[in-house]
Amino acid sequence: xxxxxxxxxxxxxxxxxxxxxxxxxxxxxxxxxxxxxxxxxxxxxxxxxxxxxxxxxxxxxxxxxxxxxxxxxxxxxxxxxxxxxxxxxxxxxxxxxxxxxxxxxxxxxxxxxxxxx
Amino acid sequence: xxxxxxxxxxxxxxxxxxxxxxxxxxxxxxxxxxxxxxxxxxxxxxxxxxxxxxxxxxxxxxxxxxxxxxxxxxxxxxxxxxxxxxxxxxxxxxxxxxxxxxxxxxxxxxxxxxxxxxxxxxxxxxxxxxxxxxxxxxxxxxxxxxxxxxxxxxxxxxxxxxxxxxxxxxxxxxxxxxxxxxxxxxxxxxxxxxxxxxxxxxxxxxxxxxxxxxxxxxxxxxxxxxxxxxxxxxxxxxxxxxxxxxxxxxxxxxxxxxxxxxxxxxxxxxxxxxxxxxxxxxxxxxxxxxxxxxxxxxxxxxxxxxxxxxxxxxxxxxxxxxxxxxxxxxxxxxxxxxxxxxxxxxxxxxxxxxxxxxxxxxxxxxxxxxxxxxxxxxxxxxxxxxxxxxxxxxxxxxxxxxxxxxxxx
Numbered sequence: 083x084x085x086x087x088x089x090x091x092x093x094x095x096x097x098x099x100x101x102x103x104x105x106x107x108x109x110x111x112x113x114x115x116x117x118x119x120x121x122x123x124x125x126x127x128x129x130x131x132x133x134x135x136x137x138x139x140x141x142x143x144x145x146x147x148x149x150x151x152x153x154x155x156x157x158x159x160x161x162x163x164x165x166x167x168x169x170x171x172x173x174x175x176x177x178x179x180x181x182x183x184x185x186x187x188x189x190x191x192x193x194x195x196x197x198x199x
Numbered sequence: 200x201x202x203x204x205x206x207x208x209x210x211x212x213x214x215x216x217x218x219x220x221x222x223x224x225x226x227x228x229x230x231x232x233x234x235x236x237x238x239x240x241x242x243x244x245x246x247x248x249x250x251x252x253x254x255x256x257x258x259x260x261x262x263x264x265x266x267x268x269x270x271x272x273x274x275x276x277x278x279x280x281x282x283x284x285x286x287x288x289x290x291x292x293x294x295x296x297x298x299x300x301x302x303x304x305x306x307x308x309x310x311x312x313x314x315x316x317x318x319x320x321x322x323x324x325x326x327x328x329x330x331x332x333x334x335x336x337x338x339x340x341x342x343x344x345x346x347x348x349x350x351x352x353x354x355x356x357x358x359x360x361x362x363x364x365x366x367x368x369x370x371x372x373x374x375x376x377x378x379x380x381x382x383x384x385x386x387x388x389x390x391x392x393x394x395x396x397x398x399x400x401x402x403x404x405x406x407x408x409x410x411x412x413x414x415x416x417x418x419x420x421x422x423x424x425x426x427x428x429x430x431x432x433x434x435x436x437x438x439x440x441x442x443x444x445x446x447x448x449x450x451x452x453x454x455x456x457x458x459x460x461x462x463x464x465x466x467x468x469x470x471x472x473x474x475x476x477x478x479x480x481x482x483x484x485x486x487x488x489x490x491x492x493x494x495x496x497x498x499x500x501x502x503x504x505x506x507x508x509x510x511x512x513x514x515x516x517x518x519x520x521x522x523x524x525x526x527x528x529x530x531x532x533x534x535x536x537x538x539x540x541x542x543x544x545x546x547x548x549x550x551x552x553x554x555x556x557x558x559x560x561x562x563x564x565x566x567x568x569x570x571x572x573x574x575x576x577x578x579x580x581x582x583x584x585x586x587x588x589x590x591x592x593x594x595x596x597x598x599x600x601x602x603x604x605x606x607x608x
Contacts, residue, residue: 109518113544116521117552120533124525 083163085125085192086170090157090177093184110178118162118173125161167191205253210241213258214337216306217265222334223309223372224269224299227316227365234334236272240265262301269299309372310335311426314419316365316372318387326361327390328397333358336415345405346397346412374428384429388437388493391416395441399448410448417441424483436484436493442477443500446470457595466506474504492527495519499535513542530558534567546571562590562600569603581607 099107118124132155137145157179164170167189174180174187214237221233243264244257254260317330325347332338332346344354375383398412420438423429450468453459481497498519502512520536533556541549550571558564565587572580581604588600 109514112518112521113540116517116524116536116540117555119521119524119528120536120552121555121557122528122533124528127525 083165084194085161086164086167087159087161087188087190087192088170088174088177089159089188089190090179091186091188092155092157092179092182093186094153096153097182107178114176114178115160117176118160123163123173125163127158127160129158130156161192205257206241206245206248209244209257209261211337213261214238214241215335216310217261217301218334218337219309219313220299220301220306221265221269222313223305226372227362227370230362230366232272236265236268239268266299266301307422307426308374311422311429312372312374314387314422315375315383316370318383318390319365319368319370320386321368321370322361322364324390324393326357326364327386328394329354329358330361331390331394331419332412332415335419338415342408346401346408348401377428380428381431384423384431384434387423388420388433391419392437392441392493394419395444399444406452413441413445413448417445424480432484432487432489433491433493435480435486436491436497439477439480439484440493440497440500442473442480443497443504446473446477446504457598460599461503469504469506477501477504492523495523495526499523508542510543513539517543530556530561530564534558534561534563538567538570541571546575550575560590562587562592562596565590566600566603569600573603573607577607 115124115127132147135147137147139145162170162173164173170189170191171187174189177187179185180187217237217240218233221236222230225233240261244261248254248257314331314335317334318327322330329343329347332343333340338346340351340354340358344351347354374380395413395416398409398416401409401412417438420434420441423434424438446469447461447464449470450464450466451459451461459465477497477500481501484494484497496519499516502516502519505512517536517539520532520539524532524536537549537553537556540552550568553564553568553571556564565583569580569583569587572583574580584600584603584607588597588604591597591600
């Protein structure tokens with residue numbers, strides 16, 4: 083069994099949700115993660131906060147927020163155990179982030195020590 | 200107390216103290232000697248008291264006899280060693296060291312140190328529980344055998360191997376260092392929780408024995424809360440959890456020793472005093488910033504003491520299970536989480552999630568599926584209850600499934 087990162091990609095990180103909406107998403111996210119954990123396939127979860135986010139550019143210029151010309155940003159990721167990338171993708175389908183039009187989930191196998199990367 | 204009940208009672212309360220102090224004094228090398236001296240003390244008491252009646256202060260009497268027996272044993276050892284290796288024995292060893300310290304402080308310290316020594320990761324969990332019952336709780340081998348649904352020989356062998364291992368690994372009877380205590384406490388708590396569960400969920404029909412196991416687990420946990428270095432949030436959380444569970448002890452068994460399901464329990468049999476204790480320790484557990492699995496389980500157990508079927512209750516239980524499963528997966532927690540999901544989000548969603556669990560060797564998995572399909576798909580409900588019936592282990596579980604099937608047709 084391999085470990086996969088399920089990365090939540092928001093098409094537009096500038097969108098502001100209402101506190102009620104955020105609460106609904108929080109519950110949906112917790113229920114989604116709980117469902118994976120109930121199958122004993124959950125490894126870890128990492129939420130990424132928007133406030134105070136910085137982008138360091140190749141010329142070492144630092145700008146605020148991950149949102150420049152590109153609005154797309156990462157909201158967080160969880161790590162799961164799965165037999166295959168397909169199984170990991172099945173887990174990803176349940177993520178409430180996908181309710182947002184244009185949002186995507188990226189599924190990436192996590193490199194092991196002896197993997198070439 | 201009548202003479203007849205006095206010795207068994209004192210055995211239950213004092214044997215473990217004497218053994219702990221003796222073991223602490225002698226070390227694991229002479230653990231059997233410690234047990235022999237403690238047992239011998241009670242034998243002497245039984246013989247003497249049946250002729251002369253019990254002394255005015257029976258506990259002090261027992262301690263004195265134990266002290267004398269220990270002294271005799273040590274002196275014999277000294278005589279032997281003065282002949283064999285006189286150079287290692289100094290005068291100081293003979294005087295002060297021979298006196299057994301049975302002060303309340305030393306009794307408590309010795310018992311706690313024994314707890315850490317016995318609940319050591321070098322021996323398997325069931326041996327830890329067995330030794331705890333024998334050494335920390337003063338249980339007889341036959342009682343331990345009954346609790347484990349095993350026989351005396353198996354238990355004796357298990358305890359013997361465990362003691363051997365403790366000797367080989369040179370485990371010391373002492374408090375772990377400040378850096379180690381967190382980790383070692385974890386093992387102690389696991390053992391205490393297993394001991395409690397052994398009583399709470401055991402298939403043994405002996406109700407008194409089962410309750411005793413639960414009470415002993417709680418007593419050991421209380422001892423940890425009474426010591427400054429072990430009075431940690433997770434210890435209080437576990438104690439709180441056990442109080443919440445034990446509040447339903449009278450309600451969850453009927454007169455025939457059959458399990459009464461939560462929904463069918465007589466709420467008047469729930470013990471509010473114990474619930475109150477649970478709340479007290481839950482508050483104690485909230486000090487500090489640690490969140491252990493016991494905090495989450497105590498939270499769930501708290502909501503289970505609230506009978507009213509409110510959306511708030513089930514949403515809270517669901518979220519606590521969501522978090523619990525992330526740090527401590529177990530099939531039981533996965534099934535209970537799915538039940539809470541049905542209550543909070545509806546059966547349709549719960550069925551989809553339940554089908555993913557695939558716990559196909561678990562009768563309760565099929566019982567849950569049967570429950571979820573009830574009212575939605577009668578055919579599937581029956582199919583699942585029948586599967587649960589076919590793999591159910593105890594007569595009580597089989598009867599429960601037959602009842603469910605009867606209600607459907």
